[in-house]
Amino acid sequence: MLNGKTTQPISILLVEDHAMVREGVRHLLELEDDLEVVGEAQDGRQAIAQVKKINPDVVVMDIAMPRLNGLEAARKILLAAPHTKILMLSAYGDDAYAHKALECGAKGFILKQSQIHILSEGIREISRGKTFFSPVMARRIARRTQTTQERAGRMRPWNSRLSSREAEVLQLIAEGKANKEIAAELGIGIKTVEKHREHLMDKLDIHDIAGLTRYAIATGIIEASTQSTTLPW
Numbered sequence: 001m002l003n004g005k006t007t008q009p010i011s012i013l014l015v016e017d018h019a020m021v022r023e024g025v026r027h028l029l030e031l032e033d034d035l036e037v038v039g040e041a042q043d044g045r046q047a048i049a050q051v052k053k054i055n056p057d058v059v060v061m062d063i064a065m066p067r068l069n070g071l072e073a074a075r076k077i078l079l080a081a082p083h084t085k086i087l088m089l090s091a092y093g094d095d096a097y098a099h100k101a102l103e104c105g106a107k108g109f110i111l112k113q114s115q116i117h118i119l120s121e122g123i124r125e126i127s128r129g130k131t132f133f134s135p136v137m138a139r140r141i142a143r144r145t146q147t148t149q150e151r152a153g154r155m156r157p158w159n160s161r162l163s164s165r166e167a168e169v170l171q172l173i174a175e176g177k178a179n180k181e182i183a184a185e186l187g188i189g190i191k192t193v194e195k196h197r198e199h200l201m202d203k204l205d206i207h208d209i210a211g212l213t214r215y216a217i218a219t220g221i222i223e224a225s226t227q228s229t230t231l232p233w
Helices: 019-029 044-054 070-080 095-103 116-127 135-151 156-161 164-174 179-186 190-204 209-218
Strands: 010-015 035-041 058-062 085-090 108-111
Touching: 010 019, 010 044, 010 116, 019 035, 019 116, 035 044, 035 116, 044 058, 044 070, 058 070, 058 116, 070 085, 070 095, 070 164, 085 095, 085 116, 095 108, 108 116, 108 135, 164 179, 164 190, 164 209, 179 190, 190 209
Parallel strands: 010 035, 010 058, 058 085, 085 108
Antiparallel strands: none
16 A cells, blocks of 8 residues: 555466466466466467457566467567566577567566566566566676677577568468468468468578478477476476
């Protein structure tokens, strides 16, 4: 309570494809009086729909998820709800992922290896309009700001070459979806899917599915394999 007025808790949408991890994080966040998880989603597309439905203050979202990864989901969420703050979670500590998250509109980036109080602090900070990184990353990024683009080289091809739609198609191709399935998923025609596939192959100079899949894994669009994530929280 502040000046006799009750302060509303920060409303949170939790987006994570592993149900056990999602449940554990939700339980721990709800131990905090000023935080409230008001919704959950297991992939980027569900996250977009939930944001439109419940309009949370903060979206806490994994990067590597099926159907639509967190980075592309962040772009679409901010188009639909520009005042929503996004905090990205990742198992990968590469600075390139953090910079890419910021480019997509996220206000924070936290490693999954962090303690729960770091996540709680990050949610509070970005809800106030600030940016927030896991402490180890914050120190590293501060030292390396001048060389960010050089160190993020392996992410740069995706940043500069592919449109948002092409990145979506690439993810679905890498997940093993056929053109018909991709068309249904994205609500577009099969010929349009084929055109996007042709364009992204030309842009990347990769002309087989195995090569596209390797590229998607290397740039963090998808994970190499689906596996449970163990958190030390």
